[in-house]
Amino acid sequence: MRFDRLTGEWVAVAAHRQSRTYLPPADQCPLCPSVGGRESEIPVEDFHVVAFENRFPSLGPELGELPSPQGATGRELWGSASSAYGRCEVVVYTPEHEGSFASLPFERARTVVEAWAQRTEALSAMKGIRHVFPFENRGEQIGVTLHHPHGQIYAYPYAAPTAARLAERSRAYLDATGRPLMGELLRDETDAGDRMVLAGDHFSAYVPYAARWPLEVHLVPHRQAPDLAA
Ligand SMILES: [Zn+2]
Incomplete structure (x- = not known):
């Protein structure tokens, strides 16, 4: 995490591409259940909703308080940096590979909302967490690398600017x-x-x-x- 003196904002900088899974074929999807001897990231044969820590996080898993960017002279220092404290979680909406949040039956959509609420409460209670943000990016145009219906939760060590x-x-x-x-x-x-x-x-x-x-x-x-x- 680097401090930007121009905007007064912390910026998470990825030092490498983390070899993340990129648009795998459906039979190698890491968010499908583990069936027929194939181990996905979800070690069960069926589920309604699953939340787990992102294997390729921008933040965390280390937790802590961001340092003050003010140096001993009271000036904001170029070079102020910190571990990228926080948490990144993945929320998988359904065991079905196709579909979207909107195509879930009402009761199952409700289960996903319950998961957002429960994770918001749990993440908010963690050391140094200031802002919990469940979201979904959908579509390759915005950089989605897995098509399986899922969203993410970022737990930041600061309140994001907006x-x-x-x-x-x-x-x-x-x-x-x-x-x-x-x-x-x-x-x-x-x-x-x-x-x-x-x-x-x-x-x-x-x-x-x-x-x-x-x-x-x-x-x-x-x-x-x-x-x-x-
Ligand atoms: Zn899948």
Whole structure:
């Protein structure tokens, strides 16, 4: 982990390519169950959902506190570096090689959500962890190297910049008004209506007013909660 003096951000730098598995044929998929004498990364013949530490992690498995980038003179030092503390986990959604999160039956999708919540709670409790981020990159265009339906969880030793900014804005709004910013946005989008994609019983989804991507949807719980575990 290197400290960038220009942006004030920590950057995880991969020193080598780690010989990671790259687009293997289906019969050599490391995320399929171990059947017929073939050992995959998952040593059981069947499962609903599996979470395990990434064999090729950007962060961890060492845990700890990042050092202050301030040197003895109070100046930020070029050359401030640290072990890449944290955790990287893989969440496999299904034993089926084909499909996606969206093609899971409701009960199985729920099991994956339970796994995200449980791992968020467990990882958040680990030494030095400041931000737990479950995510999925999907498609070769964004660099996915395994097609089996799966996502990842990164547990960072700092709050990633966008999350830190959201937390800062939400705190300031709460202090000023006594109300949660995300709940206010959801109320305003629901009232306006023209960007609503889904109005559900417990969650609703909308295209944000200041969207940054050609396709962007925010899925927001009606009950405001700090994280997936809550
Ligand atoms: Zn597979």
